[in-house]
Amino acid sequence: MAQEKYEPVERYIEKRFWGAHMSKVQLPTSQQKSILAWIKKPSNFLVMLGCPGCGKSFTAIAITRHLFDIASKKIQYPSIFYYPQGKIYEEFRELYHNRWSDEPIKKRLSDALLLTIDDFGCTRNNEWQAEIMSQLIDERYSNKKPTILTSNLNLDEIEEKFHRRVRSRLQSRENLIISDWETDLRQEGL
Ligand SMILES: Nc1ncnc2c1ncn2[C@@H]1O[C@H](COP(=O)(O)OP(=O)(O)OP(=O)(O)O)[C@@H](O)[C@H]1O
Ligand SMILES: [Mg+2]
Numbered sequence: 001m002a003q004e005k006y007e008p009v010e011r012y013i014e015k016r017f018w019g020a021h022m023s024k025v026q027l028p029t030s031q032q033k034s035i036l037a038w039i040k041k042p043s044n045f046l047v048m049l050g051c052p053g054c055g056k057s058f059t060a061i062a063i064t065r066h067l068f069d070i071a072s073k074k075i076q077y078p079s080i081f082y083y084p085q086g087k088i089y090e091e092f093r094e095l096y097h098n099r100w101s102d103e104p105i106k107k108r109l110s111d112a113l114l115l116t117i118d119d120f121g122c123t124r125n126n127e128w129q130a131e132i133m134s135q136l137i138d139e140r141y142s143n144k145k146p147t148i149l150t151s152n153l154n155l156d157e158i159e160e161k162f163h164r165r166v167r168s169r170l171q172s173r174e175n176l177i178i179s180d181w182e183t184d185l186r187q188e189g190l
Contacts, residue, residue: 125162
């Protein structure tokens with residue numbers, strides 16, 4: 001597996017998001033209260049769906065960092081991870097390439113205190129990838145593990161790409177689903 005050069009939470013965060021912090025986040029007004037409540041007591045899924053450029057990654061990263069900072073005050077190395085979905089597949093591919101077991105990474109992702117998966121469903125999926133992702137969602141859902149997902153897809157498209165079981169779990173009433181982001185911030189010069 002890739003050597004850990006940075007704190008796991010920062011490993012896959014790109015330069016563009018180095019400044020992503022809660023103080024700068026602009027939440028959709030109608031959902032502000034519920035997102036802040038989720039952050040105060042993370043449980044189950046926070047699902048952010050919306051058009052390209054509306055600020056999902058920025059927000060997901062800012063929340064992940066914020067929760068990492070809070071957890072770090074209580075635990076030395078909190079298992080809080082941020083992954084663009086493609087990087088999860090890359091890590092699995094590397095293991096398979098070296099004929100190593102995928103059990104440790106499966107456990108790491110399933111057990112993480114907080115797992116953020118950015119760009120969910122945005123890369124092409126083959127069967128083993130869809131299977132890994134469906135299993136992971138199921139594990140985290142079953143154990144009510146705080147999980148943040150962002151995607152350009154809507155729930156119908158997520159169902160098409162993965163499985164109805166994934167959609168059903170994401171759509172659970174215990175989750176917070178935000179889908180009313182509208183502005184493409186990239187067109188506004190951000
Ligand atoms: N609150 C903010 N303050 C400053 N810059 C922001 C903020 N939110 C987003 N941005 C910037 O706006 C751009 C688009 O945001 P982001 O990449 O988070 O969108 P996205 O919804 O994840 O898009 P995609 O679906 O294409 O991945 C980025 O350059 C990001 O750094
Ligand atoms: Mg993004």
